[in-house]
Amino acid sequence: MIAVEARxxxxxxxxxxxxxxxxxxxxxxLELFVEDCVYQIVPRENAELGLPVTLMLCENKxxxxxxxxxxxxxxxxxxxxxxxxxxxxxxxxxxxxxYAVEANYAxxxxxxxxxxSLYSFGTYVDEVVFTDDGPKFRAKTVxxxxxxxxxMLSTPI
Amino acid sequence: MIAVEARxxxxxxxxxxxxxxxxxxxxxxLELFVEDCVYQIVPRENAELGLPVTLMLCENKxxxxxxxxxxxxxxxxxxxxxxxxxxxxxxxxxxxxxYAVEANYAxxxxxxxxxxSLYSFGTYVDEVVFTDDGPKFRAKTVxxxxxxxxxMLSTPI
Amino acid sequence: MIAVEARxxxxxxxxxxxxxxxxxxxxxxLELFVEDCVYQIVPRENAELGLPVTLMLCENKxxxxxxxxxxxxxxxxxxxxxxxxxxxxxxxxxxxxxYAVEANYAxxxxxxxxxxSLYSFGTYVDEVVFTDDGPKFRAKTVxxxxxxxxxMLSTPI
Numbered sequence: 001m002i003a004v005e006a007r008x009x010x011x012x013x014x015x016x017x018x019x020x021x022x023x024x025x026x027x028x029x030l031e032l033f034v035e036d037c038v039y040q041i042v043p044r045e046n047a048e049l050g051l052p053v054t055l056m057l058c059e060n061k062x063x064x065x066x067x068x069x070x071x072x073x074x075x076x077x078x079x080x081x082x083x084x085x086x087x088x089x090x091x092x093x094x095x096x097x098x099y100a101v102e103a104n105y106a107x108x109x110x111x112x113x114x115x116x117s118l119y120s121f122g123t124y125v126d127e128v129v130f131t132d133d134g135p136k137f138r139a140k141t142v143x144x145x146x147x148x149x150x151x152m153l154s155t156p157i
Numbered sequence: 158m159i160a161v162e163a164r165x166x167x168x169x170x171x172x173x174x175x176x177x178x179x180x181x182x183x184x185x186x187l188e189l190f191v192e193d194c195v196y197q198i199v200p201r202e203n204a205e206l207g208l209p210v211t212l213m214l215c216e217n218k219x220x221x222x223x224x225x226x227x228x229x230x231x232x233x234x235x236x237x238x239x240x241x242x243x244x245x246x247x248x249x250x251x252x253x254x255x256y257a258v259e260a261n262y263a264x265x266x267x268x269x270x271x272x273x274s275l276y277s278f279g280t281y282v283d284e285v286v287f288t289d290d291g292p293k294f295r296a297k298t299v300x301x302x303x304x305x306x307x308x309m310l311s312t313p314i
Numbered sequence: 315m316i317a318v319e320a321r322x323x324x325x326x327x328x329x330x331x332x333x334x335x336x337x338x339x340x341x342x343x344l345e346l347f348v349e350d351c352v353y354q355i356v357p358r359e360n361a362e363l364g365l366p367v368t369l370m371l372c373e374n375k376x377x378x379x380x381x382x383x384x385x386x387x388x389x390x391x392x393x394x395x396x397x398x399x400x401x402x403x404x405x406x407x408x409x410x411x412x413y414a415v416e417a418n419y420a421x422x423x424x425x426x427x428x429x430x431s432l433y434s435f436g437t438y439v440d441e442v443v444f445t446d447d448g449p450k451f452r453a454k455t456v457x458x459x460x461x462x463x464x465x466m467l468s469t470p471i
Binding site: 004015016018022085088106110114117 | 161164200201202242244245246247259261262263275277278279280301302303304305306
Binding site: 004007043044045085087088089090102104105106118120121122123144145146147148149 | 319322326330333395398400402420422426430431432
């Protein structure tokens with residue numbers, strides 16, 4: 001049985017994850033990862049077949065930093081806003097200081113005219129570690145069910 | 158660190174909020190607010206630009222009461238049913254007896270023929286106070302991402 | 315006040331419920347029910363009018379077993395994948411070893427080409443009992459708001 005405090009802290013980590021992305025606080029979002037991290041977005045079909053193709057792959061925190069810099073320079077105007085709904089986190093196991101956790105998400109987008117729609121849904125399959133600064137993501141794999149996404153994928157999910 | 162019991166009680170408040178609206182228990186919903194309360198619905202664009210335009214504004218509980226009476230008299234037949242999905246609540250801070258909290262929501266609607274669709278999504282930015290009768294909303298601001306809503310807004314979100 | 319541990323265990327039960335269905339682990343999903351269970355899917359209109367018509371009805375665990383066997387034999391190829399978003403569980407009351415609980419859900423589906431959409435949303439109105447093996451469903455009623463579902467209903471919601 002995982003301690004209640006650890007569970008709630010991991011819940012908070014996921015809530016912060018979604019809220020930072022939704023508010024375009026990408027720099028705060030970055031600080032939810034440890035240095036030695038992996039972030040990837042994978043179509044569900046590929047994940048189930050064990051295929052290595054990803055929609056996005058950052059193999060350490062510097063690659064995430066580069067992506068944020070690139071996003072900040074490329075998009076002078078916000079072309080959409082995101083909204084995450086994230087399910088309760090399932091803690092699947094603990095090995096040493098590392099927790100294997102999963103959660104489902106649905107993400108909606110709205111454009112500048114206030115028109116909104118469902119953008120993506122899927123599952124986070126993650127590894128969380130507790131640091132002196134609270135829980136952080138060591139690995140985050142976004143498995144996308146609707147991988148035939150109509151718009152170009154640029155920002156994290 | 159917020160006490161576990163306070164967190165769970167605030168979670169329950171939000172769950173009741175959605176469930177009462179979904180079941181058209183508007184009078185029960187009203188009792189989730191203190192007398193000296195503010196309820197407003199604001200387009201995300203206006204919220205970010207600091208513009209004062211609202212889609213709905215009730216500056217105290219009597220104004221909420223009036224709205225409920227009006228809804229009960231105006232709509233003899235239910236023309237739609239709502240369903241709220243509300244994210245885990247983020248407790249952002251505590252000042253005295255007041256908690257600053259946020260949560261994301263998605264709201265779906267169905268008509269009398271059972272046809273359903275996404276209606277609204279956005280963020281609740283709220284102030285919660287603990288009373289002798291448990292936690293209540295002192296202020297609730299519904300920031301709507303998809304503010305170009307296709308149907309007329311009459312009931313609370 | 316329900317004990318924190320019981321609340322969290324019921325939360326976990328619902329999270330497992332959705333995750334097992336989403337991953338097509340129907341046999342694991344079955345083990346979330348006690349032997350003497352009822353599972354039914356009901357249109358919201360019928361539930362409110364007290365009409366007995368159901369979209370699916372299994373009056374004990376053997377009927378659920380039969381349905382799973384049937385699904386395994388009938389569908390040689392997966393024609394869709396599901397994704398559940400389930401709200402925080404509302405514990406409405408406790409009588410003996412039985413908890414009356416409710417939660418909202420939204421379920422999305424994707425096809426083999428990765429095209430996804432909202433499939434169903436509604437409310438679970440359930441009875442949960444604690445066994446030696448943790449909490450289980452004694453009764454689960456899925457009340458569907460958008461009961462005019464465009465695709466044939468075959469798998470549980």
